[in-house]
Amino acid sequence: MKNNYQSHTYIVAAIVIGLFLLFSIKPVTATPFPNSYFQEVEISGTIIDKEGLPVPGATVSIKDSKTGTLTDIEGNYELTAPASATLIISYLGFKSREVAVDGQEEIDIQLEEDVQALGAVEINTGYYSTTDRERTGNISRVSGKDIEMQPVVSPLQALQGRMAGVEITPNGNLPGNASTIRIRGTNSLREEGNFPLYIIDGVPINSTPLESNSNLTFGGIDPLNTLNLSNIESIEVLKDADATSIYGSRGANGVILITTKKGRKGKTELQARVYSGASSVPNRVDLLNTEVYLQIRRRAFENDQVEPTEANAFDLLVWDEDRYTDWQDKFFGGTSQVTDVNLNASGGNENTTFRLSGSYHSQGTVFIGDYDYSKVTAGAQISHTSDNNRLNLDLSINYGVDTNNLVGYLNLSAEAFLLPPNAPSLFNEDNTLNWQDWGEVGWDNPLEGYYNHSTTKSNNLVSNLVVSYQLAKGLSFKSNFGYTNLINDELVKRPLRSYNPANTGNIENRSGHVQSDRNSYIIEPQLVYNAAIGGGKLDALIGSTFQQSLVHQQSLFAEGYVTESLIGNLNAAENIGSSSSSNTKYRYSAIFARLGYNWKGKYLINLTGRRDGSSRFGPNNRFANFGAGGAAWIFSEEPFIKNALEFLSFGKLRGSYGTTGNDQIGDYGYLDAYEATRGPGGLYPTQLSNPDYSWEVNKKIEAAIELGFIEDKINLGLSWYRNRSSNQLVGYPLPAIAGFTSVQANLPATVENTGLEVELSTFNIDSQNFRWQTSLNTSFPRNELINYPNLNQSSYANTYRVGEPLNIGLLYQYEGIDTETGFYKIADMNNDETFDYQDRNLVWDRGREFFGGISNNIMYRNFSLQFLFDFVKQEGTLTLFDAGELGIQRREILNALDENSSFQTISQSTPAGTAYSQVLNSNLPIVDASFMRLRTLSLNYNLPGRILEKIGIREGKLFVNGQNLFTLTNYEGLDPESPYGGTEFRQLRSITGGVQFNL
């Protein structure tokens, strides 16, 4: 009976599904009762899954009756039923089966996993779990098996295009660079106040990217890099108030829950997988060749009436006029190798299960030079249940080490767009750097720093122990104890030979060191209570949180190493200095509660609340309360709808409203303090202090409808949301006359994010051998600064506009070519003959108009094919049209040679340069940068079982994966995912292939 009780939710779900099936599969046909109708048979049997493992807790019920039972832990059941009855066997995540008893006494049934039954999949909401069918909030889920084959470093990168309302933008093109992730838009005016909360197995992870001095500086290092993609069971993204309010002050930007895989009862299984492949940059910008470039340069001198000399026209007079180098190929035209090896084992008995895993992943580079990335991970998970089922222990440990070797201090993709096509070669014939030819004209070799080498190594441990004990019927005590430790150690070596030998007078062998150590613990004791009350099911939860996080960061520099080989050994350095050192402590504590009520699987209510305290705020403003309510009505359960709309297999209306907060602001920001100057013996104020600032509050409202048609073969979800973030907590920019250029303060401004999210999934074909499933998600976000008292008098006067999104450009109006000067002309709006922000009245929305993804899942016999397109509608800019200047331009400016082109007169005079730099801030460079990209495609072939059996292998498959295989876009820049300027790329094209065996 206890068992029965614990599975109450499942039973309800199962019965509901059962009823659906009953109702929708076949209109009930009246059959005359045969004679044997009243004969009762005692039936017993075992329910197993496709792999032959027992399915405990499955519902076995008699059709058209209220009788039923559950399978025990070994999948066995016993039941008495009329000999002519039909049994319905159902279990979450499996297709329900109906079996006619037909007088049999022993019925063993194999259940098939139901990819279709999305509604039945259990969804983790952090402190409790629900099902897709019964959820009252907005939660998107991606299953680990959809992403584990992708050759990416951070799991977040694999989520691109998969979830409605989740926008992922890569920041760099090096493995390990953090991506920007926005859940339902930008809420905070502060860039660094928009990180979602990351939680791995119940333990919060600092989502701020790690700092680096290497080429990873821009964007920083993703703290999730060290996770093993294959260890991920699921990633859930919590979006609305109902789902996020229980995270209180940290829920404003959404929550990303990563759950790792657990062991399974039964025979010990071993899975091994290996894949490898190659990546390259798929696109190039169409640039001038030498001949045309020089022609345009000569024209510039003619037009400017300047005599070319060796000093001002070395590309014309000193450098070889016939030389041509494709600098794009030179700098990023390489091929990168990818290798990935994964091994895991799992098994266990009734009481204890385990899962052990290990992986290795390595990636090369497309850049010139020795770059490589590698990652090694190990994971262990153990669960134990006491014999009396009262005590549960669950321990998970994820450990990863990654090493990023980069050539120091070069932004190689940017270099490619700075150099004239006839610039000298980078290397001498003996493979040393060519200083001579570049030095002749006063330039340094663009590969200066080439022999610099940085090694960035992260060790990351995430562990959590959950202990739960059943105190009484329906009441359990539960607590988790989480610990994380992320150590990042970076060494940048800058040997003398990296630099121009002519210039090494004051340069020595140097090294730079950055060490960061992030350490945190969390303890969350909770009481969980379930009961059947008033004909429904009540779930209650109350708990508290104690969290501490310590961050230590130090950077050192050292110089004066006698030889290159000693660089990095501080003992061998002549001088050692510290450029920064900080220790920060953050403490957080909270009380939270949840009350859920489910009445007959029809009406659902969910109330959550949290009281939070954080050390990031001054003593007067340390605490705040957050709460939310959500409700859902499964109207397809109402008889009148059931009867009236037969095609409707599922229908739910739901809504939620509540508050969340944002405490992502530096530690100690409220302190009025001095720090040591770099020079000896001094103290100085390093920031302005404001002891009174408090939380940013985000009020979220959501309304949604979810529909299933034709036996759930078509599922449609529409959600509308409106999030309003006010009391903006910002590093408020100040003019320098205030002493510093910013101060932390709450701003009386409101940012609103509204949007519509559409999710559609269809089962196009569903037969034994051929199955085809499609899902589509699209988001139409709208971001707006709806309120900002006295914006015109504020420091943001020329950054934001009320009624416009946050991500805007304030631009000049382009007016065409000035007929007098021949240069670009922009509108002087106030006719004061100067150009400043008062003339920049044009508002350009830089955000995405809509975005989404379409994925397809096709299975035919032993083959399966998955592919995902993602699409974005947006605008971007194109630059590199400063015809006549030293450097390189796009081939399009060829037209400038024609007098009547749309480009300005070819020139390198100061007025031409000014006109170009001004027109870059006008609407002229704006172009459509929408795209549709085949993000990922994978083809799998399951090896036939008969052959495998002979060699003792249970399962085996071969697979091929392609990333970014093609892109449909009108954008002429390098990559529409980085649509500003056009000279950056974010995504490589990769093709990998491999094999997987299960023993």
Next chain:
Amino acid sequence: MKTNNYKFQVMLLCTFLLFSCEDYLEVESPDNKIITETVFNSDETAVSAMKGIYNQLSRASFSGGGTSSVTLLSSLSTDELQATLVNDQTYKQFEENEILPANPRNNNLWVSAYNMIYMVNALLDGLQNSEEITEEIRDQLTGEAKFVRAFTYFYLVNLYGEVPLVLSTEYSENALTERDTKELINGQIIADLQASINLLTNEYSEGERFYVNRLVATAFLARVHLYKENWDQAELLSSEIIEQTETFELLEDLDSVFLANSKEAIWQISPEGDGGSFTHTNEGATFIFHPIIASLTPVKLSGDFVLLMEGEDERLINWVGYHQSRDDYSPYKYKIRSSSDPVSEYSMVLRLAEQYLIRSEARLMEDDIAGAIADLDIIRKRAGLELIAETNLEISKEALIDSIFKERKKELFTEWGHRWLDLKRTEKATEKLASKTSYWEETDVLYPIPEEERIKNPNLTQNAGY
């Protein structure tokens, strides 16, 4: 059994609630920060806060002598320096007197000056509100800090014209403040300097001339009065300095003038304040041609300037560098381009030679021709030039004025924008500079208020011509 369970639940619940208390959230301040209150709780830490200001003078763009300093940028604006980098417009704009409001060097100069003023205001606030600091230290530090504020405003008002006069740390008010009149700012400068003179002694702490004392404030006030054409005050104050023969002396050896704590120095900034392992001055690093790659140096002395120096001028020999293969000249007052040896040169801010030139000009304006010639000849004599007293005693007043300004140009070149400010205060900028650049306009005598600053504070108006 049931009641027991119930009690247990209540107890458990209470433990949760008790635990979540405020004490848990108290975190001690981090080891890299000292609470402001603590800083002004003792003489030692308050002195450290003033030392911080001295240190930051070497790091701050406007005063550091580097690539965004008053010294470099305003020398480019006149006929002293020329930009050498083909691809860097930021220097070129100063040389061509066509500075864009977005010029980052102009912005650095402005931002660093106001940051310095904030540091001073914060120190003055801290001193005023503290009851723990001894009277002696309070006076001493107040005097030093007020000098730094007056010094910084002097350059702001002379480079930008009307600027906001910020005297408090109330950043929310200050952020939207408007520009104040020159009269108000000059009045504040004089009041601050007068306060320094009243509060300070004639001693240099630790014998180091990077500390401010009464003499430093007096010498600077002499200049302020000269600019305001208060000739009698200028003469009086410069005489006071010149008479300190125990402390100050015009050094015969020109190569020793810019050494640390040289007897000619009235006030210097120590490159040690910059921290790190290098000990050369930023001027040395910026001006001196690299021995092999001259193109790394952003500026050179203009050829016209070098021609102005007569052949026998000792300053041409000792203070001008020459790069053979480029046939280019550079300022060579500082001899060390790069070093991590113990510090030997300090960056010069105020020196005795200027005081002679101030007095010469002031005396002339008061029609003390003989006195003016005597002071001017002291400078000429050291430079190895003929003495006016010996060759041209009958010189007209106009010719003598010209001689004084010519001498100022040759003596004080590439030091703290003397030439630029001289041309401006005598309204000769257009006459002297219009031929240098095709972009010259009358309004170029003021630099533009940085664009970013005006974006953030809409109440700041722009100077005419930008």
